[in-house]
Amino acid sequence: MQVIYIDEDKYQYDIHSLFKAFYPEEDVRVIVGKRGSVPEKEKDVSPDDEISFIDVDKTKNDLKKEIYLTLSEKTGKNLPWGDLTGIRPTRIAMNLLEEGKSEEEVFCYMKETYLVSDEKINLSIDIAKREKEVLKDIDYQNGYSLYIGIPFCPTTCLYCSFTSYPIGAFKGLVDDYIECLKKEIDYVAKDFADKTLDTVYIGGGTPTTLEPDQIKELIGYLRDKVDLSHVKEFTVESGRPDSITRQKLIAMKEMGVTRISVNPQTMSDATLRIIGRQHSVAQLIEAYNMAREEGFDNINMDIILGLPGEDASDVQHTIDEIIKLDPDDLTVHSLAIKRGSRLFEAIRERELRGELKTTMLESMKNTGEMMEIAKNGAKTLGLEPYYLYRQKNISGNFENTGYAREGKAGIYNILINEEVQSIVALGAGTVTKRVYGEGGRIERCDNVKDVKLYMEQIDEMIDRKRKLFA
Numbered sequence: 001m002q003v004i005y006i007d008e009d010k011y012q013y014d015i016h017s018l019f020k021a022f023y024p025e026e027d028v029r030v031i032v033g034k035r036g037s038v039p040e041k042e043k044d045v046s047p048d049d050e051i052s053f054i055d056v057d058k059t060k061n062d063l064k065k066e067i068y069l070t071l072s073e074k075t076g077k078n079l080p081w082g083d084l085t086g087i088r089p090t091r092i093a094m095n096l097l098e099e100g101k102s103e104e105e106v107f108c109y110m111k112e113t114y115l116v117s118d119e120k121i122n123l124s125i126d127i128a129k130r131e132k133e134v135l136k137d138i139d140y141q142n143g144y145s146l147y148i149g150i151p152f153c154p155t156t157c158l159y160c161s162f163t164s165y166p167i168g169a170f171k172g173l174v175d176d177y178i179e180c181l182k183k184e185i186d187y188v189a190k191d192f193a194d195k196t197l198d199t200v201y202i203g204g205g206t207p208t209t210l211e212p213d214q215i216k217e218l219i220g221y222l223r224d225k226v227d228l229s230h231v232k233e234f235t236v237e238s239g240r241p242d243s244i245t246r247q248k249l250i251a252m253k254e255m256g257v258t259r260i261s262v263n264p265q266t267m268s269d270a271t272l273r274i275i276g277r278q279h280s281v282a283q284l285i286e287a288y289n290m291a292r293e294e295g296f297d298n299i300n301m302d303i304i305l306g307l308p309g310e311d312a313s314d315v316q317h318t319i320d321e322i323i324k325l326d327p328d329d330l331t332v333h334s335l336a337i338k339r340g341s342r343l344f345e346a347i348r349e350r351e352l353r354g355e356l357k358t359t360m361l362e363s364m365k366n367t368g369e370m371m372e373i374a375k376n377g378a379k380t381l382g383l384e385p386y387y388l389y390r391q392k393n394i395s396g397n398f399e400n401t402g403y404a405r406e407g408k409a410g411i412y413n414i415l416i417n418e419e420v421q422s423i424v425a426l427g428a429g430t431v432t433k434r435v436y437g438e439g440g441r442i443e444r445c446d447n448v449k450d451v452k453l454y455m456e457q458i459d460e461m462i463d464r465k466r467k468l469f470a
């Protein structure tokens with residue numbers, strides 16, 4: 001374990017993230033306590049643990065730089081994102097470009113201030129320019145986007161950290177849940193009548209766990225109540241192939257959905273079984289082809305690098321199979337390992353039973369080589385990177401990147417990532433964000449995660465939003 005004592009109660013998060021990036025397989029603890037005076041309650045720190053003492057009497061950037069250089073020398077590692085610990089590196093490039101800085105100035109700033117690698121700086125600038133272009137017609141002040149959460153899935157994936165309940169057990173509640181969403185839609189129709197709705201995103205969960213008539217009921221109600229005539233993109237995540245049927249695709253098409261996701265995560269049946277997705281590669285291909293037959297011309301696919309037991313040859317296989325399908329949009333995730341998640345526990349159990357040839361964490365590693373394979377695959381498909389974000393405990397300390405064909409970039413993805421426009425979110429476990437002016441402050445309000453509580457407290461959920469936008 002890495003134990004870091006800091007002399008003042010500040011920058012813990014950044015210090016923890018930096019140490020974790022250098023020591024991804026170790027526990028990291030940051031404790032406020034003076035050098036040589038270990039607080040009583042921390043006496044469980046073992047003499048075998050590696051202990052560092054840090055004085056935090058510097059600016060945050062200077063401190064992070066100093067820690068980075070020390071750890072880099074000690075471990076012999078250079079991190080692709082340098083000492084950047086935030087989750088949205090493209091915002092730095094975007095803000096500087098908007099201030100009128102040249103690309104060269106942005107490059108120098110990111111290099112000198114955060115020690116970011118040349119490759120990642122160029123990627124950030126490239127994406128920031130593309131984001132600006134995609135968002136050029138979006139009115140941040142008088143427009144808004146709408147998110148609707150459907151928190152049900154066929155089964156729960158082992159790495160899942162979203163609000164998700166098994167549809168089998170919750171089927172009887174879905175109609176009532178939709179009635180609550182309608183109440184929230186009524187609120188939006190009334191209170192946002194003078195605003196322009198730019199994008200709609202129905203996510204989850206898996207929205208295609210709804211039956212065709214429920215899809216029509218929900219979207220039809222939205223169409224009746226809210227002016228969708230300015231909507232530039234209407235996405236429905238149809239992520240799980242085992243939830244997609246032709247009738248549901250027809251219902252979505254009829255209702256004006258313009259973009260869907262059909263997500264493989266991997267093209268290996270063996271890995272799909274390990275991660276608890278109860279569909280096969282063959283089902284994925286069938287669902288994708290069906291969506292094309294029904295006229296969907298903007299289909300996203302998500303994949304995850306660093307899945308248990310997968311190496312570069314598995315990623316190459318996944319990419320080769322995806323190239324054959326030719327999606328319009330490809331989102332490449334690095335697995336984020338959440339301690340306490342079912343994935344973490346399942347891998348440990350399998351390791352204990354001797355079923356995995358490598359150790360637990362070694363079996364879930366994203367690498368530069370895998371990232372390169374995915375990047376080249378996107379290039380072969382003619383897709384360009386258009387948004388990226390990072391997560392805590394992300395495998396290999398890399399990033400998640402969305403690639404898209406020209407004109408097919410997910411506008412909502414950029415908006416939520418760059419936080420430049422208010423997003424009104426409906427449904428259990430969703431978060432509404434109010435953005436006050438360009439570059440301004442952001443305030444949030446949450447809907448409760450528990451579906452039954454959400455339904456019981458629907459009036460309060462609406463009231464919270466009303467107060468946020470008052």
Ligand code: SF4
Binds near residue numbers: 152206240
């Ligand atoms: S499909 Fe997505 S939301 Fe549903 S269980 Fe899997 S990761 Fe979670």
